[in-house]
Amino acid sequence: MAGKKKLPLSGNTAIAYAAKAADVDVISAYPITPQTTIVEKLAEFVANGELNAEVIHVESEHSALSAAVGASAAGARVFTASSSQGIALMYEIMFIASSMRLPIVMAMATRALSAPINIWNDHGDFMAASDTGWVMMMAHTNQEAHDDVILAYKIAEHPDVLLPVITAIDGYFMSHTIEPVEPIEREEALKFIPKKVTWRVLDPDNPVTMGPLGTPEWYYEFKRQQHEAMKKAREVFDEATKEFEKTFGRNYEPVEYFMMDDAEYALVAMGSVAGNVKAYIVREARKRGIKLGLIRVKLFRPFPAEEIAEVISNLKAVGVIDRALAFGSSYGGPLYGDTLSAAYIRGIDTPIVNFVAGLGGRPVTFHDIKTMVDATLALDGKTRKDVPKEPYFIGVRE
Amino acid sequence: MSTKPKIPTIWDIPREELFAPGHRMCQGCGAAILMRHITKALGKDAIIVEATGCVEVTTTVYPQTAWKHPWLHIAFENAAAGASGVEAAIKALKRKGVIPKDKKVKVVAIGGDGGTFDIGLQALSGMLERGHNVLYIVYDNEAYMNTGIQRSGATPYKAWTTTTPVGKVWRGEWRPKKDIMGIVLAHRVPYAATVNPAYITDLYMKVRKAVEIEGPTFIHAFSPCTPGWRIDPALTVTVARLAVQTGVWINYEVENGEFRVTTPVSRRKPVRDYLKLQGRFRHLTEEEIAEIQRMVDEEVERINRLVGKTVIGPVVK
CATH class of the missing domain: 3.40.50.970 (Thiamin diphosphate (ThDP)-binding fold, Pyr/PP domains)
Structure with missing residues (x-):
């Protein structure tokens, strides 16, 4: 090869x-x-x-x-x-x-x-x-x-x-x-x-x-x-x-795990923003001693619920980055909805929080990723009951 | 130059049935007569792509089918696009040696007037303009009959439908029928024709011709609808024949730009004879019938001018 x-x-x-x-x-x-x-x-x-x-x-x-x-x-x-x-x-x-x-x-x-x-x-x-x-x-x-x-x-x-x-x-x-x-x-x-x-x-x-x-x-x-x-x-x-x-000679999984072996926290993402998250993990989080990893969903349908639930079950807190909105839904972003369901029906208590970011081409910057990581870390020691019921809208002018 | 094959007689129509009985089409359905004879004329070597509509829902109630041809239905507005895909696939697979090069397969799209004049017009235009080797047949029953008699772009002037009802303000449809043949001919197709279920040998000859000619061909078929037109199911063919005898419908073909009326009518009957058998026109006043007569006269005059002589004669009472 x-x-x-x-x-x-x-x-x-x-x-x-x-x-x-x-x-x-x-x-x-x-x-x-x-x-x-x-x-x-x-x-x-x-x-x-x-x-x-x-x-x-x-x-x-x-x-x-x-x-x-x-x-x-x-x-x-x-x-x-x-x-x-x-x-x-x-x-x-x-x-x-x-x-x-x-x-x-x-x-x-x-x-x-x-x-x-x-x-x-x-x-x-x-x-x-x-x-x-x-x-x-x-x-x-x-x-x-x-x-x-x-x-x-x-x-x-x-x-x-x-x-x-x-x-x-x-x-x-x-x-x-x-x-x-x-x-x-x-x-x-x-x-x-x-x-x-x-x-x-x-x-x-x-x-x-x-x-x-x-x-x-x-x-x-x-x-x-x-x-x-x-x-x-x-x-x-x-x-x-x-x-x-x-x-x-190239390996693909339904879910890509990046620095997840010892991770305590993770962001879930799809597509190009996963690259930015990877860079942030290596250049910032890990240098600051934060055990952050990335769960990148490659296969969206059928949704790899089993794998995602399993990896989430061992974590202290998880943030899901959505680059779309499900208007009026009970969750916020569609990737968050699938992730939540995968965890809930398997009885997993890990707090999972939602971030909506980068709509209509708005760049998702390093600073934005830091904001998302900080909000995820803030759920350390909390349960799913403490998770905000609304997504965080990252990088939007309110 | 137009090819002049031997004019077929009823004995030339194959006995073999390729459109099976036992379907759910209405008693006296004009489209059922059309489908039976269109499939006979096509012969076995055809693939049919059907738009959503009366014929589609009544002939393929799973797990049964009335079709002995390979048959595909996708949706309402895209029979022409689906047929384009089938035709392109056959072309590619022949070129690549997957399908034998000499295997004869004609792709035929069939749609109702709603699926052709209205919602499917864009796909039809695309198919014609790209030059696919597809015969497109529209069975025109002059309204959305499958959903229960709503007006379409093909509904004739003054006809009652459930969405152009006759009331204190409205008097049925107030716009004339869309000129689908004019639209098709503007695409400079090699062959386009009109057919009528009362003239089966004419229909047979035209479908055969349209199959043989390379490129996009088009047939506009008159299709009486017994519940939609409010006619006696025994009178389908009578009404269809009266449409020709009154000049409301003219059987013609246009081959490489050459226009030919295939059912000349030396002495026309008045349109009243056609209208009076149909409940959808029962509200018409004498003035309104006279107005429709004038519209038909004008169209007949236009056709005679196109031909260069009187092929459709005057009204003789």
Whole structure:
């Protein structure tokens, strides 16, 4: 593995390289900032003959995903990508893609949702997709963004899963930031994810009806099966990442633990902000003797509740950083909601506090992380009853 | 130049049924007649992508299906987009040698007037403009019948619907029907045609032609709706035929820009004959019927001008 050529790639370009390596057959996408350069790069690959695929220049994201559903139903390996309003416009079809059990892979460069219109990064779009039945991953390096696309096809096309997968990166912070990436070549990618149609397809020689009407007599059973498929996705994720490590030498877990071995406190985070937290832990917290670690959630759906609850159970206090808001909810941020539930139903008493930060591209600074760490440390010796019932809104003008 | 195949007779229509009985469509449903004969004309080598609507909900009640073709339904507004994806997949997989290059597969999208004129118009325009090798068929029953007779962009002038009711202020729909053929033809498609379930051989010939022609093709099908139009289920074909005989509906085709009326009508019947069989027009006054007659006369005149001679004649009482 070592000594392989690395290329300076943006997060978006790294994703495009992976879709090329996966030898996708159909690309159906609509431009939207900050995702656009993914499909630009893929169009360039097709234009140069480096990738043999049909590009559908759809007239909207709604049609992008609809065409992706059609192409997948016809037996093609399909790729699409979007952000923010594009995800919102796809929303209707996202449920249909997962319910029809089609292994579509969609890259998401996360971006705030309107209004006010804002092209900068937060997780509003990603979290809005969290109940659509898609497997959801979020990377925090460009290498991981690249590898996630390959992993995504491995999980999506597994006959026990057959669910669409979202591989997300933070808009701009990752989509437009260059890091060294070791691209997976087509041959090795296709050994890991062979082109094999594992799902039912539209074929005049073997006709099937797809997308029928499900009456109250049948609908519920479809949904129950989706729930089981999502559980299977977790098993397949674990198998796939193990095989990935053996093949490519890079290890991914549903949850990344950073300096957690001796940690007494932790922050839970997703995406690029995890990088800032890591830097803070090394450069500040640990130097001051604070035993702080990071729990980075990579796999968001299915949510790795077991692992997170277990690691939290040994800690004195935990802070969860949310880059989105669940308006009017009983908790505040969506990642906090999942973390709380994971801990509560396992009877864990560790105080867990919520921080909402970095909405609409507001930078999450070292100073902000210090504020969050201090508030977490303040819960030392307290129980969950003492946790503030409202999230801390970090870095906002009140 | 337009190709002039042998005009088919009823004996040319295949006996084999590709649209199974036992579905839940209404007695006398115009769309049921259309689907039966469209599938016969398509033959086996087709993939059908259907928009949400009457035909979709009544023919695929899980675990049963009326379709002997591979058939896909995604949602209401995206049959054209879904069909674009199916067609692109077949193209890519043929090029990559996954599907044999000589395997014949025609992709056909079917939608109602709501799913085509209104909510699906954007996806349709995209599909036509990108040049997908897809035949799009709209069965036009002139309102949202699946949800219970609400007006659509295809609802004709003065028709009663549940959202354009007849009251002290309103007199049914007050806007004319959207010109979907005009919109489609503005995309410069190689073939577009209108068909009517009372003229099955004409329908058969046009669907065959639309399948053979490479590129996006379009068929606008007249589809009487017995509950929505308030007509006797025994009179579906009668009403459909009267639509042609009165000039309310004109069977024509446009092949590479060349316009041809396929069902000439030498002597037209008055529109009253068509309107009077339908409960949705029962509120019309003499003045209102005369106004509709004038609108039909104008359209007939426009068509005759396009053809360059009188193919649809005057009203003869």
